[in-house]
Amino acid sequence: MKIAIIGTGNLGKSIAKGLITKNAITTLYLTKRNLDDIQEFEGYKNVVLTTDNIEAVKQSDILIFAVQPAHFEKILNDIKPYLTENHVLISTITGFLIPKIESQIGSDNFIIRAMPNTAIAVGKSMTCICSNKKGEKRIKIAEAIFNRLGHTLAIPESQMQAATVVCASGIAFWMRLIRATTQAAIQLGFDAKEAQELAMFTSEGAANLLITNGNHPEEEIDRVTTPQGCTITGLNEMEHKGLSSSLIQGMVASFNKINAIKKEQI
Ligand SMILES: NC(=O)C1=CN([C@@H]2O[C@H](COP(=O)(O)OP(=O)(O)OC[C@H]3O[C@@H](n4cnc5c(N)ncnc54)[C@H](O)[C@@H]3O)[C@@H](O)[C@H]2O)C=CC1
Numbered sequence: 043m044k045i046a047i048i049g050t051g052n053l054g055k056s057i058a059k060g061l062i063t064k065n066a067i068t069t070l071y072l073t074k075r076n077l078d079d080i081q082e083f084e085g086y087k088n089v090v091l092t093t094d095n096i097e098a099v100k101q102s103d104i105l106i107f108a109v110q111p112a113h114f115e116k117i118l119n120d121i122k123p124y125l126t127e128n129h130v131l132i133s134t135i136t137g138f139l140i141p142k143i144e145s146q147i148g149s150d151n152f153i154i155r156a157m158p159n160t161a162i163a164v165g166k167s168m169t170c171i172c173s174n175k176k177g178e179k180r181i182k183i184a185e186a187i188f189n190r191l192g193h194t195l196a197i198p199e200s201q202m203q204a205a206t207v208v209c210a211s212g213i214a215f216w217m218r219l220i221r222a223t224t225q226a227a228i229q230l231g232f233d234a235k236e237a238q239e240l241a242m243f244t245s246e247g248a249a250n251l252l253i254t255n256g257n258h259p260e261e262e263i264d265r266v267t268t269p270q271g272c273t274i275t276g277l278n279e280m281e282h283k284g285l286s287s288s289l290i291q292g293m294v295a296s297f298n299k300i301n302a303i304k305k306e307q308i
Pocket residue numbers: 048049050051052053054073074075076095108109110111113117134135136157158159160210211
C-alpha cells in the first residue's frame with residue numbers, strides 16, 4: 043500500500059511506527075513542516091520524509107491526515123487539485139466532520155474518518171471508523187489497515203466525538219490509572235520499577251480476560267472477591283471515594299469539551 047501521513051506529529055509518528063513494524067506499506071511518505079523531529083524514520087526502506095504535502099499526495103493512494111484541526115482546511119485546499127478518483131482520504135482529526143471535508147473537496151472522493159489512539163505504535167489501537175457515502179466502497183481498506191494495527195469498529199459519524207473520548211483520550215485515562223496503582227504499589231513496598239511492572243501486566247491481564255472470555259467485568263470481579271476478604275474491602279473503599287463516578291464524570295467533561303470546540307468551529 044502506498045500511504046502518506048500528512049502531519050507526522052504525536053499521532054502521525056505512532057501510526058508510522060505501527061505501519062513500519064507491521065510491514066504494512068509499499069511506500070510511506072511522512073510529511074511535516076520541519077523534519078528535524080522525524081529523523082528517527084530516516085533510512086527505513088521505502089519511507090520518504092518530506093515537507094512537500096503535494097509530492098506525498100501525488101506518490102500515494104491512501105492519505106492519512108493527522109494535523110491539528112486548525113491546519114486541515116488549508117492543507118485540503120492546497121492538495122485539492124492533485125486528488126484523483128483513486129485516492130482514499132483518511133482523517134484522524136478531532137471534530138472535523140465529513141460534511142466540512144466535503145465542503146472543501148466535494149463529495150466525489152472516498153472520505154473516511156478514523157479515530158485511532160497512540161497504542162497504534164505497538165499494534166494495539168482501538169480505532170473507530172466511519173465514512174461518507176462514496177467512502178463506504180473503501181471502508182474495508184481502512185479496516186484492513188487499522189486491523190493490522192489493533193482492533194476496529196465501524197460506527198456512525200454521530201458517535202465519533204464519543205469514540206474520541208473513550209478510545210483516543212482513553213489512553214491518557216488508562217495511563218493515569220496505571221500510574222496511580224503504581225504509586226500504591228510503591229507505598230506497599232515495591233520499588234518504582236517493580237511497581238510499574240506489576241501495574242502494567244495486571245492491567246494487561248484484566249483486559250485480556252475480558253477480550254478472551256467475553257465476560258462482563260463484574261463476573262471476573264466475583265471470581266476475585268473472597269467474602270470478607272481484602273479485595274472487596276479495597277473495592278468498596280474506592281467506590282465510597284467515588285472511583286466509578288469520577289471516571290464517568292471525567293469522560294463526560296471530556297465529551298462536553300469536544301462538543302464546545304465543535305460549536306466554536308461551526
Ligand atoms: N494525539 C493523539 O493521541 C490523537 C490525536 N488525534 C487527532 O490527530 C491530530 C493530530 O494530533 P497530534 O498528533 O496530537 O498533534 P501534533 O501537533 O503532535 O501533530 C500535528 C503535526 O502536524 C504538523 N503540521 C502542521 N501543519 C502541517 C502542514 N501544513 N503540513 C504537514 N504537517 C503539518 C505539525 O508540525 C505537527 O507535527 C489532531 O487533529 C488530533 O485531534 C486523534 C486521535 C488521537
